[in-house]
Amino acid sequence: xxxxxxxxxxxxxxxxxxxxxxxxxxxxxxxxxxxxxxxxxxxxxxxxxxxxxxxxxxxxxxxxxxxxxxxxxxxxxxxxxxxxxxxxxxxxxxxxxxxxxxxxxxxxxxxxxxxxxxxxxxxxxxxxxxxxxxxxxxxxxxxxxxxxxxxxxxxxxx
Numbered sequence: 001x002x003x004x005x006x007x008x009x010x011x012x013x014x015x016x017x018x019x020x021x022x023x024x025x026x027x028x029x030x031x032x033x034x035x036x037x038x039x040x041x042x043x044x045x046x047x048x049x050x051x052x053x054x055x056x057x058x059x060x061x062x063x064x065x066x067x068x069x070x071x072x073x074x075x076x077x078x079x080x081x082x083x084x085x086x087x088x089x090x091x092x093x094x095x096x097x098x099x100x101x102x103x104x105x106x107x108x109x110x111x112x113x114x115x116x117x118x119x120x121x122x123x124x125x126x127x128x129x130x131x132x133x134x135x136x137x138x139x140x141x142x143x144x145x146x147x148x149x150x151x152x153x154x155x156x157x158x
Contacts, residue, residue, distance in 0.1 A: 045072075051067050053065065053066045060086060064082050066080055082096055100133065110139050115135045116133070132151075134149070
């Protein structure tokens with residue numbers, strides 16, 4: 001009898017949850033959208049990743065900064081940029097330029113990633129720069145000990 005009651009209660013509970021999981025009147029519902037044909041911007045092959053993008057627009061130029069791996073299927077992460085200009089209403093991207101590599105022996109000696117870039121006026125070590133990059137760095141392989149670093153440049157491509 002107890003087993004039968006548990007089965008009946010379980011069936012009732014599943015039915016109640018199924019009914020309550022639908023959208024309530026006035027609430028937003030989501031549906032899958034078909035692929036719209038937008039091409040992949042940068043495809044360097046299956047063994048490379050291009051992740052964590054940050055887009056900066058400066059006048060008629062766009063810069064897409066992103067994290068890349070240094071070698072097929074691995075390697076230390078670095079930060080790259082692609083510069084784009086508009087032609088006939090389309091953005092045309094140039095070749096990848098590496099702008100930040102892991103250091104030799106510091107908090108970011110294993111990986112640099114997650115760049116965020118702003119244009120402005122920045123002074124470091126007695127010199128003026130026009131661009132500042134905040135980024136994540138780490139010196140361990142096991143995805144621990146992340147820290148935030150800053151880099152300055154006169155030009156966004158390095």
